[in-house]
Amino acid sequence: MNRPTQRTARVAWDGAIHTATPLPAAAGEDDTARIRLADGRVIDGHQAVWLPPFEVGTIIALGLNYADHVKELARELTVTAKDEPLVFLKGPGSLIGHRGHTRRPAGVAFMHYECELAVVIGRTARRVPPEHALAHVAGYTVCNDYAVRDYLENWYRPNLRVKNRDGGTVLGPWFVPASEVPDPQALTLRTRVNGRITQQGRTADMVHGVAELIAYLSGFMTLQPGDVILTGTPDGVVDVQAGDTVRCEIDGIGALDNTLLGDAAFGLADSPATA
Template sequence: MKRAKVAYAGGIHEATPYGAQHEAAQHGTGQIRLADGRVLAEDAVVWLPPFEVGTIIALGLNYADHLKELSGELTVTAKDEPLVFLKGPGTLIGHRGQTRRPAGVGFMHYECELAVVIGKTACKVSQADALQHVAGYTVCNDYAIRDYLENWYRPNLRVKNRDGCTVLGPWFVDAADVPDPHDLTLRTLVNGQVTQQGHTGNMVNDIPELIAYLSSFMTLRAGDVILTGTPEGVVNVDVGDEVVCEIEGIGRLVNTIVGDGAFGR
C-alpha cells in the first residue's frame, strides 16, 4: 500500500503552514484521493514527508560503484565501518518542493537514495531479525554542495544540514509490498535526461547490516529513517533544473532547483 501526507486548504485535520494536513493515496494519473474521499490534482496540494519522521540517519559512500568513482579522492575503503551522520528536521521537504542553490556555488548535486523507515524499537538486533523492524520505504533525494566539503569522508553541516536539502516522498510504501529491497533499480533524471542509474543490490552494507550496526550502539525507534546512500552518477544541477529520482516500486520524487531570490535571500 502507498500512502502520502499532503497539506490542503480544507478540512479540520492537523494544521500545517500550508493548510490542513491530510492522508492521501494514489488515484489514477496525476491525481490523489484524500482520506475524506476528495480527489485532487497532484499540484493542488503541498506534499509533505509521507510519515512522521524521527531521527534522520544518513549513509555516505554505501554503494560500491560510487566508492570506486571517488577512489582517487578517498582515504576510506569498503572495509571500513559504515560512514554515518545525522541530519536535522529542517532539512526535510516533500515531493514537488523547491531546493535552494546558493549564489556562487560551483558544484551542487543530487543523491537518489532508498529511505528505510523503522517501524518498531530496535536495540541490539541481529541481522537475521533486522527487517522485522522495518515499517516501509520511500524515496529520498539528499542534495550536497561539494564546495562546502572539508573532505570526502567527513561531511560537514553546510553540506548535509541545509534547510530544504533533503527531499522525501512522495509515497510511504509498506514493507510487505516490497519483497526484496535489495533488488530495486533506481535512477535520476535531470530535465528529462537520465544521469544516474543504479541497483540497491550494489550497497556496500545492506539494510540488515545497517540496522544491526546502528542498533548495536543507539536505539532505533518508529519513524527513524535510514538514508542508505547513492550510486555513482551524481552531476551538477543548476537553478531551474527539474530533478526526478525514481526507485522501482517505491515512487517518482520530483524536485526543482531555485535560486536565493525564491527564499528572499
C-alpha cells in the same frame, strides 16, 4: 507506527494536513496527478503541498554506501569500501516533500543530487541481529539528499554545511509498506535531470545492505518508529543548476520530483556569503 495497508502520502490542502492515497493515473501522468484524501475527497495532486510521507523521527544518513560511488570518488577519498559505515545525522529543517523547491546557492561550484532508498523503522530496534532486522522496517520511500561538494572535508566527510541544509533533503512522494517490498536489495534507482537520465544503480550494490545497517545502528543506539535511514547513492552524480528539475526514481517505490531555485527565490542576495 502503524503499518498501512497501502502506499500513502501526507499533503497540506484546504487548511489542513491529510493522508492521501494514489488514484489510477491517466495516460502520460504519474501516480501523484490525482489523489484521494482520507475523508474521501479527490483532488488534483498539483493543488496540494506534499510533505514527507510519514512523521519523521531521527534522520540517519549514510555516506559512500555504494561500491561504484566509492570508486567514482577514489582519487578524493581516504576511506575504502571495507571501512565501518560512514553515518551522520540530519535535522528536521532539512526536509521537504515531493515537488518542493531546493535552494541552489549562486556562490558554490558543485552541487549534486543523491537518489537514495529511505528505510522507515516501524518497531523499536535495539541490538537486532541482521537475520531479524527487516522485521523492524515499516516501509520505504524515495530520498533526494543534496550535497554541496565545495564544503566537504577532504572531499568525502559529510558535515553540517554540506548535508544539513534547509530544504536539501527531499522525501516522498509515497510511504510504501514493507509488505510491498519483499527484497530491498533488489531495487533499481535512477535520476533524471530535466528528463535526461544521469544516474542509474541497484540497491544490490550497497556496501552495507539494509539489514546490516539496522543491525549495526541498533548495536549502539535504539531505533524508534519513524526513524529513517537514508542508505546512500550510487555513482553518476552531476552538478545541477538553478532551474533544473530533478526526478529520483526507485522502481516499485515511486518517482520524487524537485526543482532547484536560485537565491532570489528565497529572498537572498546572489552572493557567496549567503551560501
